[in-house]
Amino acid sequence: MELRHLTYFVAVAEELHFGRAAERLLVAQPSLSRQIRQLEDEVGVVLLERTSRRVELTAAGRSFLDHAVATLAQLEEGRIAARRTASGLAGQVRLGFVASVAVAVLPDLVAAHRRLRPEVTLDLREMTTEAQVPALVEGRIDVGLARDLEPVPGLCLQPVLREGLLVALPAGHALRARRRLRFAELRDQPFVTLPRDQVPRAWDRLWTLGRRAGFSPRTAQVALQYTTMLALVAADIGVAVVPESVRSLRSSGVRYVPIDDPDAESVILAVSREDECNPAVPGLLHLLDRDQLLDDTDITAT
Amino acid sequence: MELRHLTYFVAVAEELHFGRAAERLLVAQPSLSRQIRQLEDEVGVVLLERTSRRVELTAAGRSFLDHAVATLAQLEEGRIAARRTASGLAGQVRLGFVASVAVAVLPDLVAAHRRLRPEVTLDLREMTTEAQVPALVEGRIDVGLARDLEPVPGLCLQPVLREGLLVALPAGHALRARRRLRFAELRDQPFVTLPRDQVPRAWDRLWTLGRRAGFSPRTAQVALQYTTMLALVAADIGVAVVPESVRSLRSSGVRYVPIDDPDAESVILAVSREDECNPAVPGLLHLLDRDQLLDDTDITAT
DNA sequence: CAAATCGATAGCCTGGAGGCATCGATCCAG
DNA sequence: CTGGATCGATGCCTCCAGGCTATCGATTTG
Numbered sequence: 001m002e003l004r005h006l007t008y009f010v011a012v013a014e015e016l017h018f019g020r021a022a023e024r025l026l027v028a029q030p031s032l033s034r035q036i037r038q039l040e041d042e043v044g045v046v047l048l049e050r051t052s053r054r055v056e057l058t059a060a061g062r063s064f065l066d067h068a069v070a071t072l073a074q075l076e077e078g079r080i081a082a083r084r085t086a087s088g089l090a091g092q093v094r095l096g097f098v099a100s101v102a103v104a105v106l107p108d109l110v111a112a113h114r115r116l117r118p119e120v121t122l123d124l125r126e127m128t129t130e131a132q133v134p135a136l137v138e139g140r141i142d143v144g145l146a147r148d149l150e151p152v153p154g155l156c157l158q159p160v161l162r163e164g165l166l167v168a169l170p171a172g173h174a175l176r177a178r179r180r181l182r183f184a185e186l187r188d189q190p191f192v193t194l195p196r197d198q199v200p201r202a203w204d205r206l207w208t209l210g211r212r213a214g215f216s217p218r219t220a221q222v223a224l225q226y227t228t229m230l231a232l233v234a235a236d237i238g239v240a241v242v243p244e245s246v247r248s249l250r251s252s253g254v255r256y257v258p259i260d261d262p263d264a265e266s267v268i269l270a271v272s273r274e275d276e277c278n279p280a281v282p283g284l285l286h287l288l289d290r291d292q293l294l295d296d297t298d299i300t301a302t
Numbered sequence: 303m304e305l306r307h308l309t310y311f312v313a314v315a316e317e318l319h320f321g322r323a324a325e326r327l328l329v330a331q332p333s334l335s336r337q338i339r340q341l342e343d344e345v346g347v348v349l350l351e352r353t354s355r356r357v358e359l360t361a362a363g364r365s366f367l368d369h370a371v372a373t374l375a376q377l378e379e380g381r382i383a384a385r386r387t388a389s390g391l392a393g394q395v396r397l398g399f400v401a402s403v404a405v406a407v408l409p410d411l412v413a414a415h416r417r418l419r420p421e422v423t424l425d426l427r428e429m430t431t432e433a434q435v436p437a438l439v440e441g442r443i444d445v446g447l448a449r450d451l452e453p454v455p456g457l458c459l460q461p462v463l464r465e466g467l468l469v470a471l472p473a474g475h476a477l478r479a480r481r482r483l484r485f486a487e488l489r490d491q492p493f494v495t496l497p498r499d500q501v502p503r504a505w506d507r508l509w510t511l512g513r514r515a516g517f518s519p520r521t522a523q524v525a526l527q528y529t530t531m532l533a534l535v536a537a538d539i540g541v542a543v544v545p546e547s548v549r550s551l552r553s554s555g556v557r558y559v560p561i562d563d564p565d566a567e568s569v570i571l572a573v574s575r576e577d578e579c580n581p582a583v584p585g586l587l588h589l590l591d592r593d594q595l596l597d598d599t600d601i602t603a604t
Numbered sequence: 605c606a607a608a609t610c611g612a613t614a615g616c617c618t619g620g621a622g623g624c625a626t627c628g629a630t631c632c633a634g
Numbered sequence: 635c636t637g638g639a640t641c642g643a644t645g646c647c648t649c650c651a652g653g654c655t656a657t658c659g660a661t662t663t664g
Contacts, residue, residue, distance in 0.1 A: 001377070002304045004621085018642060031622045033643060043381050045388040049579065052629050052641045059580050060388035067380025074376055075303070078369025079345050086347040086362035277351065278361050306652090320611060333653050335612060354610045354660050606664090613658070620651095627644070633637090 003075070005039040006068045008032055012048065013065045016055045090119035091280040096127045096135055097145035100226060101268055104245030105145060105160060105288075112287050120280045129201055136271060142278050143285065144271040147243070148201055158270040160288045163244040165205070165264040166256040168229075170236045176255040183261050184213035190220030190238035192229050206241050209264060230254050243268075305377070307341040308370045310334055314350065315367045318357045392421035393582040398429045398437055399447035402528060403570055406547030407447060407462060407590075414589050422582045431503055438573060444580050445587065446573040449545075450503055460572040462590045465546040467507075467566040468558040470531075472538040478557040485563050486515035492522030492540035494531050508543050511566060532556050545570075 011021040012032065022029040040047050047061035057065065084090035097106055110122055127135065132144035133152055151157060167186060169176050175185065196203040210217040220238035223229040226246050233240050234253030243266045247256050270288045272281055313323040314334065324331040342349050349363035359367065386392035399408055412424055429437065434446035435454055453459060469488060471478050477487065498505040512519040522540035525531040528548050535542050536555030545568045549558050572590045574583055 001381075002306065004304065006377075019640090027621090028623050029642075030624085030644075035621080037643090043384050045384045047384065050642065052643090053631065055642085058388070059393050059582065060384040063387040063392065064380050064384035067376060067383055071373055071376045071380060074369060074373045075308075078366050078373060079303075081369055082345050082347045082349065082362040082366035085365040086360070091361050091365065280361065321609090329652090330654055331611075332613075332655085336652080339612090352611065354612090355662065357611085607662100608664100609662075610660090611658105612660100614656085615654100616656105617654080618650105618652090621649095623646100623648080625645090625647105627642100629641090629643100631638100631640080633639100634635100 001039065001042045003072070005035055005042070006072055008035045009039055009047065010065065010068050010072065012036060012055070013057055013061065016057075018050075018055065084119060086279055088120070088279040088281075088283045089117060091278065092121045092123055093143055093278065093280050093284050094123040094125065094141040095143050095145065095284070096125050096132045096141040098129055098132075098147050099126055100147065100243055100246060101145045102126065103226065103249055104243075105268060109145075109284075109287060113284060116287070117280070117283055120283065122284075128199055132271060136273055139273075142272065142276065142281050146269050146271050147266055148205070149269050149271060152271075154274055156272050156274045156276075158272075158285060158288060159267055160270050161245070161268040163266050163268065165209075165241050165259045165266060166244055166247060167259055168233045168240045168242055168246075168251075169255045169257060170233055170239075171253045171255055172236070173239070173255065175257060178257050180258045180260045182213070183209045183259050183264060184215075186217070186239060187213065187215045189217075191217045192221050192223055192232045192238045192240040193217075193219045194229070195222050195224065198224075205266065209241065209259070209261060212261065212263065227251070303341065303344045305374070307337055307344070308374055310337045311341055311349065312367065312370050312374065314338060314357070315359055315363065318359075320352075320357065386421060388581055390422070390581040390583075390585045391419060393580065394423045394425060395445055395580065395582050395586050396425040396427065396443040397445050397447065397586070398427050398434045398443040400431055400434075400449050401428055402449065402545055402548060403447045404428065405528070405551055406545075407570060411447075411586075411589060415586060418589070419582070419585055422585065424586075430501055434573060438575055441575075444574065444578065444583050448571050448573050449568055450507070451571050451573060454573075456576055458574050458576045458578075460574075460587060460590060461569055462572050463547070463570040465568050465570065467511075467543050467561045467568060468546055468549060469561055470535045470542040470544055470548075471557045471559060472535055472541075473555045473557055474538070475541070475557065477559060480559050482560045482562045484515070485511045485561050485566065486517075488519070488541060489515065489517045491519075493519045494523050494525055494534045494540045494542040495519075495521045496531070497524050497526065500526075507568065511543065511561070511563060514563065514565065529553070 008021070008025060011025050012018060015021040015024065018029050018032055022032040025032065036048065043064065045060045045064070046058055047064055049056050049058055081090060106124075110124070113120065113122060125141065129144075129146035129149055132141065132146050133149070133155065135141045136144055136155055145160070149157060167175075167181065175181060191206065193206060194202045206217055221232055223232055226242065226249060229240050229242070230246075230249060230251035232238065234251060241259070270285055272285060310323070310327060313327050314320060317323040317326065320331050320334055324334040327334065338350065345366065347362045347366070348360055349366055351358050351360055383392060408426075412426070415422065415424060427443065431448035431451055434443065434448050435451070435457070437443045438446055438457055447462070451459060469477075469483065477483060493508065495508060496504045508519055523534055525534055528544065528551060531542050531544070532548075532551060532553035534540065536553060543561070572587055574587060
């Protein structure tokens with residue numbers, strides 16, 4: 001059996017006339033008759049009751065017709081789906097992201113992407129920058145949203161957002177009213193930090209700031225998530241250094257003051273494979289050009 | 303595009319190896335390569351990324367693969383459905399039936415049929431014997447369950463049940479305790495009847511009985527349905543002549559006494575076209591052989 | 605660097621799809 | 635009732651396309 005048999009059969013079933021069906025199919029009537037006969041032999045069932053005066057479907061023919069039409073439709077759908085997938089209009093992107101962008105870049109990105117390419121599903125998985133690199137290389141994710149990553153062979157980095165760093169202070173803190181401050185002024189403060197083994201990059205950032213200011217920041221408490229971190233700050237356990245985008249968490253009882261040091265900044269990057277062939281990826285990366293994404297967002301770039 | 307392209311593509315997608323796929327398909331590898339190329343040209347999309355070392359699906363290929371598999375499955379399903387329909391195991395039978403069999407033959411018939419051939423749907427339509435004849439001839443129904451029908455050219459009659467007639471009496475009626483009675487004894491009774499214009503056959507039956515007994519039955523009230531009829535009898539409006547199967551309605555306040563006259567009987571018949579080609583019809587008619595149907599029924603034949 | 609693996613390409617061959625002519629059955633007009 | 639028209643089936647021929655063999659070229663491996 002071939003698709004030809006199906007299209008021929010559907011035509012005859014619709015016309016109930018071999019001559020007209022043949023005309024519509026641009027073949028001669030004898031060819032059509034023979035193909036229908038072959039189809040019946042193949043299925044093992046008489047599909048059409050025909051005399052020289054009248055052609056009509058048998059019960060089996062009606063049943064088969066339904067399936068034939070569905071089959072042809074399914075195939076056409078496959079053709080279209082393949083084209084849409086190849087053009088990046090449909091498909092799937094597995095996106096790894098660091099926790100801190102979940103409150104900043106990610107919601108707008110997902111919303112914009114869903115609006116622009118609703119048939120592309122985003123498979124979101126939170127993972128640290130360190131975990132994203134091997135995941136990309138091994139093909140477990142297609143795009144990563146990372147922080148402060150140095151170039152890696154085979155991977156392509158695209159800066160998305162250059163953020164200043166803020167100090168999160170308890171609402172009653174002595175420094176709360178300052179419009180800005182230098183990190184050295186935090187010499188005696190206890191810090192709420194993220195765990196060094198899981199987020200070494202964030203920890204390094206803090207440690208580097210301290211080294212430049214001439215002291216070693218003292219950790220009062222380790223928190224696993226930014227929300228916890230801010231709750232601890234609000235509870236006066238200590239102060240915390242966070243990227244600017246965390247401000248959008250709007251935790252009550254916490255004041256933010258920008259750090260004035262030149263290297264007090266963090267860069268969010270989109271990371272992808274140089275030889276990526278998933279056609280849905282470019283569309284996502286394009287959205288991450290700052291101008292694309294930040295149109296209707298409340299995060300202000302540095 | 304032809305089905306060949308789909309099966310070939312599915313094979314390659316599963317093996318991810320042209321050589322092995324070709325072997326499985328019993329064709330030479332170059333043919334397979336060419337067919338896959340044709341398929342890609344046809345769809346307009348690269349489905350497989352291939353080097354001499356490795357073959358893998360593109361995103362579009364994965365998408366198309368899903369549809370290809372579904373298409374082939376759909377087709378196979380159609381083949382099977384056509385065969386089942388042709389063999390009478392699936393399909394549809396439009397069944398006309400007189401109201402009086404709705405309480406007798408029909409429930410058991412439908413239940414047995416559903417049990418034996420669950421894929422054949424019964425399309426039930428209540429209609430009088432008079433309406434069934436043209437409906438059969440014009441092909442609006444496939445089978446009719448009728449009463450007391452004389453042979454009709456082109457139609458095939460099959461007796462299903464030969465029933466005696468009963469008199470339905472109010473519970474307090476003078477004749478209620480009789481084990482049987484002759485119709486002549488009902489000479490002075492008022493009758494509850496079905497409407498003459500809609501059910502002439504039932505009316506004729508009553509009138510014939512009266513003529514043989516030497517009187518004209520007097521209609522006290524006309525009822526449209528057997529349930530109404532029995533309610534009227536229970537309310538002492540009159541007596542009624544009903545086929546034996548109506549007894550299964552078990553209306554309270556009504557007693558039944560058999561009529562002893564030789565022609566006090568009614569025959570339920572299955573009617574079908576002599577040239578019927580709906581393959582699901584024989585299965586239904588076979589169930590209507592008395593031995594088939596009445597195994598687990600409480601209706602007793604005369 | 606030689607050998608092996610594997611998909612692509614080239615060229616030939618044949619089966620089968622399509623075309624034309626015609627048959628045979630059926631219906632209808634005169 | 636008969637000749638013509640209609641329409642699907644059949645027979646035969648042609649030619650394209652799918653399949654085969656041989657070979658190439660790229661890549662990996664020992």
